[in-house]
Amino acid sequence: SAVISQKPSRDICQRGTSLTIQCQVDSQVTMMFWYRQQPGQSLTLIATANQGSEATYESGFVIDKFPISRPNLTFSTLTVSNMSPEDSSIYLCSAGTLRSYEQYFGPGTRLTVT
């Protein structure tokens, strides 16, 4: 199994600013993903964080708004740029391997934009 930690656990930010969320996995994993979970909703995939190359974004999400880094096999960051109240959400990091069916989730970062 993999244990995933995220920082910060929560933050309150002002409109127009940016926040970078960090995700650390305790073992080397092939795949890392970033999800958004809006209040009362299920998870929506933002992008797949690829090690050493640009992230793969899902429809409706763009790199300018959600730049992602993945410098190695255990760490990734997601930045929420030029925030608006509509970005208030929980952002979750997830990780898994190509061979394993299992995918593990971090505890999430609760973001509130005022």
Add this chain to the structure above:
Amino acid sequence: KNQVEQSPQSLIILEGKNCTLQCNYTVSPFSNLRWYKQDTGRGPVSLTIMTFSENTKSNGRYTATLDADTKQSSLHITASQLSDSASYICVVIIGPLFPIGFSGGYNKLIFGAGTRLAVHP
């Protein structure tokens, strides 16, 4: 379009009672189906994983069933406890997918909206 639908949206039961949550899916290519439990303020935790050939899988008081022909799954909770209060999410995994420029394949998760279960004393 890949889709996972769950019912009911929410459910209230008394402690000690049983309940069954439903999941219908339309995805391709199907790899496996999972049920996750998500406590408030936490990330989802996997309860069961079932591949195409498996009809049922148990994890303690949780029993999941899968009918690949009708594309339906259910999660049965026996003798509910207060700690079972959470959202239960049906997730269908499609794949492997092989994106251009990426060396290797990966699985993609399609999430249902979840069933919010409240167990009352």
